[in-house]
Amino acid sequence: MFEPELIPLPDLSDPNFVPFWEGTKEHQLRIQQCEDCGTHRWPPRSTCRHCRSTAVTWVPVEPRGRVYSYTIVGRPTTKGYANTPYAVAIVALDAPSNIRIIGSVVGIEPSQLAIGMALEGRFTPIGPNGEATLMQWAPAGAQA
């Protein structure tokens, strides 16, 4: 449904995202956690909004959650996503429950998607030579 080799790669050496992309390569979803107050945060930032600490660590979390919102894209606007319709969801993680992760959704007819549906991460190499690994979402328990 999408063309992983055509997806434009971001700057994988961007220090704010290196741990994230290293994680997906190992089929792990890693997010930030404040070293001082323990609050998880996403997307990655320098400072904890709760305690203002800049001490941060990256922790693996279970790539499982439920659809918080989604859209079904009807016309192509991005390289790698020429085949429409496709769905993109904001998924609220089961834990920590304050974190939401955006991702395209595979393994389901877009029209069957609904808010509240349980999804899990699917890891796919992207870029001309599979330089990075993308975590997409798919229905929980479905065959990869």
Add this chain to the structure above:
Amino acid sequence: MLGGSHTASITGVGNTKYSKKADRSAGLLAIDAVMSAARDAGIEPQEIDGLIPYPGHIGDDILQAELDLKPRFRTTVDMGGCSAVSALRIASLAVASGAAKHVLLFRGLKGSSGLRKADRPSFLPGQPFRRHLEHVHGLNTPAQRYALLCQRYKHEYGLDRRTLGEIALAARAHANLNPDAQMYGRDLTMDEYLAGRLISDPYTLFDCCLETDGASAVIVSKRNDARDIRILSVAEAQGVSPDDISNREPFLDIGLTQAANDVWNELGVGPNDVDAAMIYDCFTFEVLHQLEEAGFAGHGKAAALIADGGIRLGGKLPVNTHGGMLSEGHQAGLNHVIEAVRQLRQECGQRQVEDARLVAVSGWGQLGDGSFAVLGGQNV
């Protein structure tokens, strides 16, 4: 007499016709709009001594050179679609402080026949988030991002497609009373709306604003002549995490919520006191969302206001009587300011809101930045 802390007026407005394909350059379009605004204000262009161009459009360097302007004050307001109303605030402060006498807000672009939205640089904040977390998932347009807000709203409060359709149809009906509008003379029916092709669910074709060739100009001055329209109060604010909506909490929080509240508090009037509202309408749902956040309807209640002609001329709250960006043209909300001024001057002919005394104008930009103003004549 009503009045907040701002002592400035809008003294001149001007625009070109809005179209899909203009026969002149963007520079000539802008000059046309600026000259109209100067004539409208009763000043020579050389009296303009402050400039606020719109980012990514015709720059002030061209106008300075072509019209021999000598600005003492120039800046840009980089808040996307809420730049127009936010610029009213900057211009008000500039003329009140004496930094300038006449500040020109303008924009000119061949946004339809020239570079279209998808091909122009993005000014959205949080570009690393966009590239690392969104573009790689096929998410990269305003329609797609705002559709995520709309879908969640639909889940929380319920939303009938026909409610969004009525927003599009009301805009079109108003544009059909406005000869400058890009969609003048082109009717839109509910069946046509419902058959619109999918853009980004829940948005289909007619939920989305136009792309437009054209130019608009507004002059803000420290002057209170009989015909000048006072900027009674204007405010701006941003939602939680202005660079990210995915983890925003509350998810539907936008800057307008605070900005509108600030304006109502400063003026001591409320949503029921305004005669019309010009609401930034990049997409249909953003109109509904902003009507609620500005207090014109409670949360989850705007559908009732929109039903039965409530936002049409003659309704409880006429909205976007010019046709808005959905049907007049995409002028990044500067056209909303212009329409508010013309309504208050009773210059709108067939689409005049009877005895309009107070008109609200909203701006929406980026990932939910908001601005809000209430304008009125000299007699309020």
